Amino acid sequence: MMRFMLLFSRQGKLRLQKWYVSIGDKEKKKITREMTQIVLGRKPQTCNFIDWKDLKIVYKRYASLYFCCAMEGQDNELLTLELMHRYVELLDNYFGNVCELDIIFNFEKAYFILDEFLMGGEIQETSKLSVSKSIEESDMLQE
């Protein structure tokens, strides 16, 4: 199960935070700061997995954004890389050549898309097409 997902820029500015566990606000801020420090501090040639407390942190950089997921001990790290990539593809599909600015100005859309792809820390839909369709139809319901 995924415990949390964070998106942040190279300057450490948070662009999206999704928490799948119940944690207080202060604690969330502390963890976010720590994650940002650890991930931004990684040297370029190191692998994408970090051991942190009892969790596995899987991170990947896409253009100017770092995607950072905290997985539990029994989760498959390589699959998490696929998961993050799928999310980026979904965003790209929706925004067309997505970039950081899209996510900044349309953060609520980014959340809506994420909530169609993941739920409770688990993948809910494995078909790219299905997720995109759901988002489109939901958007049409908006007044």
Next chain:
Amino acid sequence: MAPSSVKLQELIRLIRTAKTQAEERAIIQKECADIRSSFREEDPSFRCRNVAKLLYMHMLGYPAHFGQMECLKLIASPRFSDKRVGYLGAMLLLDERQDASLLITNSIKNDMNHNSQYVQGLALCTLGCMGSSEMCRDLATEVERLLKTSNSYIKKKAALSAVHVVRKVPELIELYIPAAESLLGGKNHGVLHSAVVLITEMCVRNPEATCKFKKVVPELVQIMKNLIMSGYSPEHNVGGISDPFLQVQMLCLMRILGQNDDEVSEAMNDILAQVATNTDTSKNAGNAILYETVLTIMDIRSESGLRVLAVNILGRFLLNSDKNIRYIAMTSLLKMVQTDHNAVQRHRGTIVDCLKDTDASVKRRALDLTFALINGHNIRSMIKELLQFLDHCPAELRSDCASGIFLAAEKYAPSKRWHIDTILRVLTTAGSYVRDETVPNLIQLITNTSELYAYTVHKLYQAVLADISQQPLVQVAAWCIGEYGEFLLSGTCEEEKTVKVTEDDMLDVLEMILQSHMSSPATRGYALTSLMKLSTRISDNVDRIRKIVSIYGSCIDVELQQRAIEYNTLFKKYDHMRVAVLERMPVIEKNSQVCSDKSTKVLNDENKPFSLSKPNQTEVKIQNAANQQTVDLLDLIGISDPSSTPVVQNNQEKMVGGELLDLLGGINFGAIPSITAYNKNGLTVEFFFEKVGNNELSIQLKAKNATAKDMKEFILQAAVPKNIQIHLQAPSGSVLPALCSGCVSQTILISNPNKVSLKMRLRLSYSIEGSTVQDICEVNNFPPQTWQ
């Protein structure tokens, strides 16, 4: 007068124009004030936009709790846009700890039954992400109902909500078992995936559920087969592989169902073999599936062929150019090195090569694995690689590498010389990173290798000449030079070509260590003691040593000062004892630390003729005790932390002055029960106890003779364990009149500051009717109060 409300994107743009933190704060404060007044107006038209703006500001780190109730209102609104933002706000601002979260339970319940599946979806998603246990309990049956709907969009969301419910309230597992089973029948991948996640979660939390779900294994196998065999499905395709997410999730479930179950594992053998051999490894997705397959194979009761296949996959992973794959291969191999040792051994070469990997995490794991793979056969080559690694390894791994090498060397050393060489090599390379107990361990090893004294001391001498900065090395070297200096002087050593060392050279080195600013206080202690020891081993330069020792008598370091003064005293007042005191150290027992050292020596004491304690030998006894104490002193310096020596010093003082205190101490009979120490052939000896002060015990013994004849020349001698001091005072007489008509009494004074359990050996001798009777007995029945 409706307030003009800034659009969300405008606000974001505005905030981004701020050049300083203060500017940003000002903008946000103004906006928050506007939003707050708008909330107060209860105007629904801009509520959605305002909450969205609040959520943005919350992400920047600003407080947004005043928006919580507004989220509730949005959720209750009939408009979809309102609900969307309201539920998002609930997930971001509310968590189960807040009471406000309970208030949305009703809305969620209503929305779960909404006409629009997207509204239903919002409700289920929110419950599945932040629902508290109460909310889950309240809505559990609603979720169960939705599990049975025909709408796949709702079914998959309901399944994942059920996962969350089960995590929060495990007792509700029973509720979902029937519905979960039927979910596997569908074709929709989203539903299948969620169903597998749900079943996995239930099995993990409840072993009974595991039993119930074992029967779905054939179904799972079939689904896997379809996935692998089916043609290209663009919808679920990732890099040529059909739905890797679903494949991995199913492999995970198979792992849980097959654990400890031969039959179930058997049913999975074929499909696992198929996946392991047919999956395309060119892309990450394929490798993710292979990885999961390997984990599953290793965890269930798979046949050996399959296990070998799994380990080989990992071996191939180790050679992969992708560092992520090398990393997970290492992690997995580390997990299975204990259970499948031989299989992993086959890849030893690759693993050792990974010590040179560029990635730090791979290096660390390679190190752990390397240590796990060392055995008696490969020890030499492995340690060679590890020593090379130690030369260049990153600082954070040095300490672990050094300790690992020591442990392995201790376990599998092919020869003592190799062992000492290896330790020396580690000390010269990474001396400052070794653990504290390395020094005493190495010293113990050296003392046990008498044939290599010359070799060892020569090597150490050379090493220390080259470099005196590594403290553990310098400490061991100083100790050895002190103990085995004569080998340096004689220059004999079969193993190496040696340089003859003069007395001056040796003293130079020790002085250098003493004076160097790089030496720690402990190291200087070693050096000073070694100098002292050399005073008995060399002939010409004893004066030089005397001078150094007296100089340090005024050293600022209290520890050194104390030692120097004691050694000075040894030179001046006790010179006749110096040789005996500074004798070569006895061989230290393996695996003994200081405390157990003492216990083994107690045993030794009992076997040796014990240091007798006759009344008219009181003087000698004190002297012996003093001897023992100074020997203790040296022992403790050699083995353990020098800071423990002051304790021993105090003992000595107390011992000498203790007598007076004892005589002046108050008498307090009856506090401790008396014992019969000896009762044989009519002779009884009773002990009466009285504690004097914290560590002193006064034993009044009374000897009585119950036989018909007098016992003459009655002498009692006593010995105690090493850490206890004993002092016998003169007896009242030496004749025990017959038939208990009189008695002989004697006082024994015991000093036991370490509170070691009290034991005593008595030797009695007397003559009766012309013949001498001698007997030895042990007294073990001292009451605990006598020593506690």
